[in-house]
Amino acid sequence: MGKKTILVVGAVILNEQNQVLCALRSSEMSSPNLWEFPGGKVENGESHKEALHREIIEELECEIKVLEQIENTFFNGERAIINLITYKARLVSGIPKPKEHEELRWLPLGDLHKLEWAPADVPTVRRLQENF
Numbered sequence: 001m002g003k004k005t006i007l008v009v010g011a012v013i014l015n016e017q018n019q020v021l022c023a024l025r026s027s028e029m030s031s032p033n034l035w036e037f038p039g040g041k042v043e044n045g046e047s048h049k050e051a052l053h054r055e056i057i058e059e060l061e062c063e064i065k066v067l068e069q070i071e072n073t074f075f076n077g078e079r080a081i082i083n084l085i086t087y088k089a090r091l092v093s094g095i096p097k098p099k100e101h102e103e104l105r106w107l108p109l110g111d112l113h114k115l116e117w118a119p120a121d122v123p124t125v126r127r128l129q130e131n132f
């Protein structure tokens with residue numbers, strides 16, 4: 001029996017100072033106490049952008065405009081293969097609130113590597129530090 005592949009979209013939300021919104025997974029979530037880009041699983045019939053827009057409303061109670069793709073990576077996790085696709089995004093309304101996460105933090109691009117990221121997110125973090 002092969003492992004399932006889970007399609008997950010993550011938002012790299014940037015503000016006017018080029019800081020990125022980082023989200024700490026809570027102890028009730030899978031992969032707890034690691035930082036991630038807010039987002040979640042794409043549901044049947046949804047486009048990536050629709051899924052990300054929906055997840056951000058659910059998780060942060062704010063609205064984003066989803067922009068260009070940053071990374072598309074596969075991480076071989078313990079229970080499943082995670083296909084994480086990250087997109088650049090801008091806030092269009094509301095202030096992000098941690099409805100599900102333990103903590104939210106705005107960090108300058110150059111400081112992202114200082115956090116402990118979920119393994120699937122590391123290629124996106126590296127890409128952001130290289131050429132953004």
Ligand SMILES: Nc1nc2c([nH]c(=O)n2[C@H]2C[C@H](O)[C@@H](COP(=O)(O)OP(=O)(O)OP(=O)(O)O)O2)c(=O)[nH]1
Nearest residue numbers: 008010029030036037038039040041082118120121
């Ligand atoms: N949203 C998000 N999830 C990520 C990232 N990196 C990463 O490995 N993941 C994993 C954690 C989850 O297993 C899955 C996303 O699922 P989710 O956020 O919709 O759901 P969840 O916590 O309810 O997941 P689960 O407990 O049902 O497995 O992808 C990331 O940057 N953002």
